[in-house]
Amino acid sequence: MDERKWLFDLLNADEHQFSEKQVNILQAAIDMFAEKGYAATSTSEIAKRAGVAEGTIFRHYKTKKDLLLAIVKPTLFQSVAPFLAKKFVKDVFEDEYEHYEQFVRAVFKNRYEFVKTYLPAIRVLWQEMAFHGDIKIQFQTIFINHVYDKFKQIVEHFQQKGELAPLPPETIIRMTITTIAGFLATRFLIMPDYPWDDEQEIERTIQCLMNGLKA
Amino acid sequence: MDERKWLFDLLNADEHQFSEKQVNILQAAIDMFAEKGYAATSTSEIAKRAGVAEGTIFRHYKTKKDLLLAIVKPTLFQSVAPFLAKKFVKDVFEDEYEHYEQFVRAVFKNRYEFVKTYLPAIRVLWQEMAFHGDIKIQFQTIFINHVYDKFKQIVEHFQQKGELAPLPPETIIRMTITTIAGFLATRFLIMPDYPWDDEQEIERTIQCLMNGLKA
DNA sequence: AATGAAAGTGAGTAATCACTCACTACACGA
DNA sequence: TCGTGTAGTGAGTGATTACTCACTTTCATT
Numbered sequence: 001m002d003e004r005k006w007l008f009d010l011l012n013a014d015e016h017q018f019s020e021k022q023v024n025i026l027q028a029a030i031d032m033f034a035e036k037g038y039a040a041t042s043t044s045e046i047a048k049r050a051g052v053a054e055g056t057i058f059r060h061y062k063t064k065k066d067l068l069l070a071i072v073k074p075t076l077f078q079s080v081a082p083f084l085a086k087k088f089v090k091d092v093f094e095d096e097y098e099h100y101e102q103f104v105r106a107v108f109k110n111r112y113e114f115v116k117t118y119l120p121a122i123r124v125l126w127q128e129m130a131f132h133g134d135i136k137i138q139f140q141t142i143f144i145n146h147v148y149d150k151f152k153q154i155v156e157h158f159q160q161k162g163e164l165a166p167l168p169p170e171t172i173i174r175m176t177i178t179t180i181a182g183f184l185a186t187r188f189l190i191m192p193d194y195p196w197d198d199e200q201e202i203e204r205t206i207q208c209l210m211n212g213l214k215a
Numbered sequence: 216m217d218e219r220k221w222l223f224d225l226l227n228a229d230e231h232q233f234s235e236k237q238v239n240i241l242q243a244a245i246d247m248f249a250e251k252g253y254a255a256t257s258t259s260e261i262a263k264r265a266g267v268a269e270g271t272i273f274r275h276y277k278t279k280k281d282l283l284l285a286i287v288k289p290t291l292f293q294s295v296a297p298f299l300a301k302k303f304v305k306d307v308f309e310d311e312y313e314h315y316e317q318f319v320r321a322v323f324k325n326r327y328e329f330v331k332t333y334l335p336a337i338r339v340l341w342q343e344m345a346f347h348g349d350i351k352i353q354f355q356t357i358f359i360n361h362v363y364d365k366f367k368q369i370v371e372h373f374q375q376k377g378e379l380a381p382l383p384p385e386t387i388i389r390m391t392i393t394t395i396a397g398f399l400a401t402r403f404l405i406m407p408d409y410p411w412d413d414e415q416e417i418e419r420t421i422q423c424l425m426n427g428l429k430a
Numbered sequence: 431a432a433t434g435a436a437a438g439t440g441a442g443t444a445a446t447c448a449c450t451c452a453c454t455a456c457a458c459g460a
Numbered sequence: 461t462c463g464t465g466t467a468g469t470g471a472g473t474g475a476t477t478a479c480t481c482a483c484t485t486t487c488a489t490t
Contacts, residue, residue: 019467037346039254043448053469058449060467127345130338130404131252140406171419174401175394182393189345191355204386212427234437258478268439273479275437 006117011074022060024050030071034120038068038128072128072135075121076142082110083147092154100158101210108180108202115184123189148173165215172213179209221332226289237275239265245286249335253283253343287343287350290336291357297325298362307369315373316425323395323417330399338404363388380430387428394424 007027011018018026028050032041043064047054061067082088097103115122129135155169164172183205187196222242226233233241243265247256258279262269276282297303312318330337344350370384379387398420402411 021468035346037252037254039252040346042446044446054448055450055470056468059469062449064448123345127342130342131250131255167419167423171416171423174398175420175423178393178397178401179390182397183389186389186393201386204382205390208382208386208390208427210427211429212423212425214426236438257476259476269478270440270480271438274439277479279478 010078010118010121011070021050021052021056025052025057025060025067026071029067030120030124033068033071033128034123038064038124039131043067068124068128068132069135071121072125073138075118075125076135076139078114078118079122079125080142080147081114082107083150089150089153093157100155100163100213101206103154103158104176104180104209105206108206111180112184112198112202115188119188159215162215164213167213175213176209179205225293225333225336226285236265236267236271240267240272240275240282241286244282245335245339248283248286248343249338253279253339254346258282283339283343283347284350286336287340288353290333290340291350291354293329293333294337294340295357295362296329297322298365304365304368308372315370315378315428316421318369318373319391319395319424320421323421326395327399327413327417330403334403374430377430379428382428390428391424394420 007023007030008018011026025046028046029041032046032049043057044054046067047057050057057067061070077084091097092103097106125135129139151173152169155164155172158164159166159169159172183202187198187201222238222245223233226241240261243261244256247261247264250256258272259269261282262272265272272282276285292299306312307318312321340350344354366388367384370379370387373379374381374384374387398417402413402416
């Protein structure tokens with residue numbers, strides 16, 4: 001059961017106690033939702049894979065959708081975790097990062113490890129966001145309240161230092177995020193079997209981005 | 216029925232004749248698959264929305280999956296349509312495009328119009344590719360056979376002209392595609408309600424990309 | 431008008447769906 | 461040792477599923 005430490009991290013397992021069977025259910029649900037999708041996965045299949053009676057699922061989760069949300073919500077928060085940390089912006093302004101490039105590199109490597117570790121849960125989040133309006137709204141709310149404002153401050157900080165082009169901050173934020181997310185999506189979703197040299201490709205990607213954004 | 220011309224274009228309706236009821240079925244299926252997903256949409260719902268008996272669907276499509284493929288396959292080909300055109304690479308080599316930037320701008324605007332026009336069908340393709348291995352393999356096959364090789368020739372052409380950085384062509388291709396796809400995904404999927412100035416934002420995006428890739 | 435093929439129909443079917451409920455197993459404090 | 465609460469069970473339920481089939485309608489060709 002050691003390989004499941006990541007699940008406890010993801011679920012913030014300190015606050016809520018999970019029995020072993022409950023962990024089995026969540027693990028099975030994540031794997032099957034990621035493979036076949038939420039709608040195409042039946043609760044009886046989840047129960048079978050988890051080694052549990054079907055009724056046990058509904059003891060812990062009122063509905064199948066509840067089970068989905070128990071997976072999606074913590075994944076959503078972990079997706080933007082760096083920006084939720086209080087000291088994050090302070091680090092930038094107190095010259096923890098001297099250049100935007102260092103900041104981008106830190107975020108990039110951090111999110112690379114995150115995607116690598118939690119890939120199945122992230123698949124579920126992104127796939128089901130397309131079908132469930134409530135999940136999409138939650139994502140947009142979190143992004144606007146916790147990511148966008150802080151990101152904007154950081155970008156404007158480096159623009160004032162004359163490091164970044166005088167583009168609208170929205171454009172710089174979008175270019176930065178789609179460049180990082182584009183690599184991660186290509187690397188882990190679209191072409192996971194390609195013989196990647198991750199270190200080098202990340203470095204090349206950052207160089208392209210910085211050349212594109214510099215003043 | 217005039218607004219449906221795009222459906223005929225998408226389906227290559229010259230080769231196969233479609234009755235009106237059959238077009239209704241495809242239209243309803245595209246819309247509902249895009250909204251709720253393939254697995255969460257029942258054939259009885261499709262029939263109701265199309266104003267058709269449920270049996271009529273199965274007269275034309277042996278299974279529900281067949282109906283999905285009838286939507287997905289032509290969309291897949293249209294997605295990479297520019298690269299399927301024979302004269303496409305020739306245009307580049309015969310100085311139809313003097314600079315890589317002009318080539319990128321042409322592809323960008325072309326795909327922008329494509330996504331804008333066929334958005335629901337494209338949603339279906341991308342959403343269901345995650346769940347159906349056969350669709351994903353078809354996509355990868357088409358990309359490798361018809362897009363990658365031509366794209367690589369074009370990139371190497373402009374590298375020899377000293378216009379593009381001496382990066383691996385794979386990296387330049389990936390950066391170009393994820394930059395374009397990243398904008399289109401943000402524009403049409405993630406934040407369709409944001410007050411976009413498309414012309415200007417496309418131009419900014421191209422400038423960032425070109426600065427990032429230039430020698 | 432007769433014919434035949436294709437298009438369209440809708441009641442019917444077995445399987446599967448999410449979910450319920452009466453029940454058992456077991457831990458723990460009194 | 462008893463009572464109580466929580467975790468777990470699995471047969472059962474009505475609704476819904478993809479799909480079938482015997483049938484009717486439409487329509488071009490003779």
